[in-house]
Amino acid sequence: MEAYMVWIWLGVFIITVIIESLTQELVSIWFSLGSVIALILSAFPNISWYVELVVFTIVSLLTLALTRPFVKKLLFNAIRYTNVDEFVGKRVKVVSDISKFENGEVKIHDIIYHASLMEEETETIKKDEIVEIVTLKGNKVIVKKIN
Numbered sequence: 001m002e003a004y005m006v007w008i009w010l011g012v013f014i015i016t017v018i019i020e021s022l023t024q025e026l027v028s029i030w031f032s033l034g035s036v037i038a039l040i041l042s043a044f045p046n047i048s049w050y051v052e053l054v055v056f057t058i059v060s061l062l063t064l065a066l067t068r069p070f071v072k073k074l075l076f077n078a079i080r081y082t083n084v085d086e087f088v089g090k091r092v093k094v095v096s097d098i099s100k101f102e103n104g105e106v107k108i109h110d111i112i113y114h115a116s117l118m119e120e121e122t123e124t125i126k127k128d129e130i131v132e133i134v135t136l137k138g139n140k141v142i143v144k145k146i147n
Contacts, residue, residue, distance in 0.1 A: 005049050009039035009056075026071055034060030087133050087141060094131055098143065099124040106131065106141060114140045121145060 013035040016028040038056040041047050087108060098104030098115050100122055106115040117125070118134055121144055125131055131143040 005042040005052060006039060009035050009042055009052070012056075013039060026068070030064040030067070031056075031060045033063050034058075088135060090133050091130050091146065092133060092143075094125055094127055094129050094143075097124060097126055098131075103140065106133075106143065108133075108141070115143050116140055118142055118144045 013032055016032040016035060019028040020026070020032065034056040037059045038052040041052045041055055042049075090108065092106045092108050094115070095105040095107050095112055098106075098117055100117055103114050103116045104125070105112050107113075115131070116137075123145060125143070125145050130146055132146050133141045134144050135142045
C-alpha cells in the first residue's frame with residue numbers, strides 16, 4: 001500500500017479549496033472533487049497511484065466540462081443596472097462653456113460632469129444654457145444644443 005498517496009491527495013484537496021476560496025471564478029472546485037475521489041481510492045491497498053491519478057484527472061475534467069458552462073451562466077450572467085441610462089434625453093444646465101475643441105461641464109443632480117459636443121455640433125454652448133444629453137462616452141456626457 002502506498003500510504004503517502006493519502007497525504008498527497010489530502011494536500012491537493014486543501015490547496016484547491018484554498019485557491020477556490022481566494023477567487024470568485026470557480027477555477028478549482030472541480031479539482032477538489034477529483035482529489036476527494038482519489039483520496040478515497042488511495043485508502044484501498046490494491047489500487048496503484050497511477051490509477052488514482054487517472055481517476056482524479058477524469059473526474060476533474062468531467063465535472064469541469066459538465067458543470068462549468070451551467071454554473072458560469074447561472075452565477076456570472078447577472079444584469080447590472082446603473083443610473084447612467086436615465087441621463088440620456090435629460091435636459092441639463094451648462095456650468096462651463098462647451099466648444100467643438102474643448103470640453104465643458106454640466107450639472108446633473110448636483111454633480112458636475114465633463115461634457116463634450118456631438119460631432120455634428122459646431123457652435124459653442126455658453127454657460128447657463130440648457131442642453132440635452134445624447135449619450136455617455138466613458139466618463140463624459142455627449143450633449144447637443146436645444147433649438
